Amino acid sequence: MNTFDLALQQLKEKGYKKTKQRERIIEIFASHDQYVPAKKILQDMQEEFPSVSFDTIYRNLYLLSRENMLEATELEGEKHFRLSCGTGHHHHHFICTDCGKTKLIEFCPMESMEEDLKGYEVENHKFEIYGKCPQCG
Structure with a gap:
């Protein structure tokens, strides 16, 4: 579909x-x-x-x-x-600042921040990378 x-x-x-x-x-x-x-x-x-x-x-x-x-x-x-990507799993995006196209990023930086956030309850987060895609760069 x-x-x-x-x-x-x-x-x-x-x-x-x-x-x-x-x-x-x-x-x-x-x-x-x-x-x-x-x-x-x-x-x-x-x-x-x-x-x-x-x-x-x-x-x-x-x-x-x-x-x-x-x-x-x-x-x-x-x-x-x-x-929505509809991937059904947690992910982030690279966003081209010229054309707006996006690329899926599977890695989540929150995994490496657990030690820094001990005792904190993270309810949500957002991570996006901005730059130029290969076609615009």
Whole structure:
């Protein structure tokens, strides 16, 4: 099953309506293997839905993020989103600062920090590496 169909199936399983706007948002993400800024989603959406508001886009982006269907990061002071990798295991990303493409990183640096954090209860963490991919470098 492709990422588009999988995301639509997850929406249905979680009890959310399959609207044309949500379907289009997921379609946009499925066509990009990278983080995409919310502004770009709005621009793409306005081609088909000229009256769609930024609030509607953000509500849907945060709904999909809350349901772990999208991953979010902040680049240059702006939220960017991508379809969740769906790997089913803990991982991190390298993010190209030019084109936004990502590369999966299996290694987690938290494993080497256990000694430094004795007595601390880590609830969550985020680790991203930024730079230029081979095509942009």
